[in-house]
Amino acid sequence: PGVQLPHDPQKKTIVVLGSGWGATSFLNTLDTTDYNVIVISPKNFFLFTPLLPSVAVGTLSPRSIIQSTRYVTRHKTRAVEVIEAEAQHVDVVNKTVSFIDNSAIQGELSATTIPYDYLVYAVGAEVQTFGIPGVTEHACFMKELHDAEKMQRLFLDCLESAAFHGQSEEEIKRLLHIVVVGGGPTGVELSGELHDFLEEDLKSWYPELADKIKITLVEALPSVLPMFSRRLIEYTVSTFKESKIDILTQTMVKEVKDKSVKLALPDKTVIDMPCGMVIWAAGNRGRAITQDLMAQLPGAQTNKRGITIDEYMEMKGTNGTIFAVGDCTSSSHAPTAQVASQQGAYLARAFAQRVKRDDLEAKVTELERSVAMILHDDERKKTQDELEGAKRQLAKFKIRPFTYSHQGTLAYIGSDKAIADLPFLNGSFASGGFLTFYFWRSAYLSTLFSLRNRTLVATDWVRTKIFGRDVARE
Ligand code: FAD
Numbered sequence: 001p002g003v004q005l006p007h008d009p010q011k012k013t014i015v016v017l018g019s020g021w022g023a024t025s026f027l028n029t030l031d032t033t034d035y036n037v038i039v040i041s042p043k044n045f046f047l048f049t050p051l052l053p054s055v056a057v058g059t060l061s062p063r064s065i066i067q068s069t070r071y072v073t074r075h076k077t078r079a080v081e082v083i084e085a086e087a088q089h090v091d092v093v094n095k096t097v098s099f100i101d102n103s104a105i106q107g108e109l110s111a112t113t114i115p116y117d118y119l120v121y122a123v124g125a126e127v128q129t130f131g132i133p134g135v136t137e138h139a140c141f142m143k144e145l146h147d148a149e150k151m152q153r154l155f156l157d158c159l160e161s162a163a164f165h166g167q168s169e170e171e172i173k174r175l176l177h178i179v180v181v182g183g184g185p186t187g188v189e190l191s192g193e194l195h196d197f198l199e200e201d202l203k204s205w206y207p208e209l210a211d212k213i214k215i216t217l218v219e220a221l222p223s224v225l226p227m228f229s230r231r232l233i234e235y236t237v238s239t240f241k242e243s244k245i246d247i248l249t250q251t252m253v254k255e256v257k258d259k260s261v262k263l264a265l266p267d268k269t270v271i272d273m274p275c276g277m278v279i280w281a282a283g284n285r286g287r288a289i290t291q292d293l294m295a296q297l298p299g300a301q302t303n304k305r306g307i308t309i310d311e312y313m314e315m316k317g318t319n320g321t322i323f324a325v326g327d328c329t330s331s332s333h334a335p336t337a338q339v340a341s342q343q344g345a346y347l348a349r350a351f352a353q354r355v356k357r358d359d360l361e362a363k364v365t366e367l368e369r370s371v372a373m374i375l376h377d378d379e380r381k382k383t384q385d386e387l388e389g390a391k392r393q394l395a396k397f398k399i400r401p402f403t404y405s406h407q408g409t410l411a412y413i414g415s416d417k418a419i420a421d422l423p424f425l426n427g428s429f430a431s432g433g434f435l436t437f438y439f440w441r442s443a444y445l446s447t448l449f450s451l452r453n454r455t456l457v458a459t460d461w462v463r464t465k466i467f468g469r470d471v472a473r474e
């Protein structure tokens with residue numbers, strides 16, 4: 001009701017929630033010939049998250065790392081309906097999704113409910129704040145495009161306020177102290193990018209201030225980057241030492257204030273550390289809509305970390321109607337883009353197989369009906385044989401389960417250095433310099449989904465190399 005579907009009543013309807021790694025990879029791979037497809041996401045674009053820290057320091061322009069979802073869907077065999085809206089509720093029993101347009105401009109209709117035959121659930125996760133006071137109010141996240149743009153503005157604001165005529169030394173020191181919370185890959189990569197900005201640009205733009213800029217990375221666990229090997233962790237720690245990025249491990253942020261962070265140190269003492277800005281990269285948690293969805297299946301969905309799926313991406317307890325991929329799920333795989341995109345592509349291929357299975361089922365039903373109706377013996381025998389053949393084919397028909405193929409983990413740590421755990425090299429790999437820098441860049445360039453994005457990102461890199469990063473504050 002309310003929405004005009006690109007509807008063929010003979011075909012089943014797949015509703016896709018999300019336009020991130022999982023959903024986009026699904027849409028890229030899906031053959032839409034046999035389905036009605038509707039995509040619902042509050043963002044009408046895909047965000048290439050690995051390069052988000054580069055946007056935060058102005059190496060890349062925001063638009064270079066996004067791609068309109070319509071760019072993917074317009075090339076599809078059958079029209080895909082793209083709806084910019086936030087799904088608010090999935091009704092598992094009635095198989096419907098309710099969603100609202102919560103953007104600034106709305107039409108007369110801004111909330112509705114549509115039915116689905118299959119739901120591909122790929123809404124990702126949201127920033128985990130652990131309920132720590134002041135995080136939402138005072139810290140800057142590093143998850144969405146607007147987070148990176150906001151961080152760039154705030155960071156440059158810290159610099160300009162420090163440059164304010166007559167500012168005291170103590171206040172300059174505070175304003176130029178940047179605290180990054182979370183020693184996972186996001187926090188580490190962002191610290192590295194900040195360091196490059198400082199070395200390559202700020203030293204010439206703000207010569208009187210550059211030496212006073214300080215970056216502190218705070219991590220609650222005994223080490224940063226726990227998912228990497230010991231050798232790579234040590235390499236990162238020593239690189240950060242040379243880059244004068246302070247790492248505080250076994251240190252927990254207890255509160256974020258307007259002008260400081262409250263830290264619980266390893267010896268349990270609590271201190272207030274003055275700073276100009278705080279970047280919160282402390283991990284993710286499930287969205288409210290995901291919790292609501294799981295709460296409808298209390299017997300099957302008990303894992304607090306996310307949706308439980310089987311090896312076919314099927315959400316347990318939904319009888320083959322809801323499939324979930326990516327960060328909203330809890331599986332043996334890490335919540336990464338690599339996993340989400342492989343799951344999305346797998347699911348699209350599985351849907352192609354599902355059509356074949358449905359066709360076979362329909363053929364069996366049709367032949368059974370024919371056999372019962374045919375009077376002529378010879379003809380009935382022929383149809384009976386055909387029916388047996390179709391039944392055998394159906395019995396043998398199996399949709400292959402998902403298998404994850406790990407392509408390695410790569411992280412840029414600043415100063416033209418990158419670390420990598422590469423399975424094909426049978427171990428870890430850490431290096432710096434010209435070649436690493438270009439290896440890192442070409443790896444990301446090749447992963448970008450479109451030629452348009454590759455061109456924009458490559459052009460931005462050349463622009464930054466020639467003209468430096470921009471320090472004009474929007
Ligand atoms: P997302 O990509 O987050 O997509 C979720 C989608 O759902 C979004 O389009 C969102 O708008 C939409 N959505 C949200 N709420 C709703 C709703 N209510 N209704 C409908 N749609 C909704 N991983 C790597 O493997 N390598 C990396 O180098 C890497 N770098 C990263 C760098 C950063 C800064 C960050 C933040 C993450 C990085 N990751 C990396 C992790 C990776 O981005 C995630 O694992 C990946 O995005 C998960 O894909 P997803 O499709 O599950 O979720």
Ligand code: NAD
Pocket residue numbers: 050132181182183184185186187189218219220221227251252253254281282283284334335336337409410411412
């Ligand atoms: P994360 O969960 O990996 O790391 C967050 C860190 O914050 C944890 O180590 C945690 O101990 C720490 N933390 C939490 N609360 C804290 C507090 N109050 N005080 C101090 N420290 C605190 O999060 P992430 O780095 O955003 O990564 C999320 C996912 O995305 C991971 O699966 C990661 O592998 C993936 N990712 C991969 C890359 C890459 O491959 N280059 C880059 C970014 C993200």
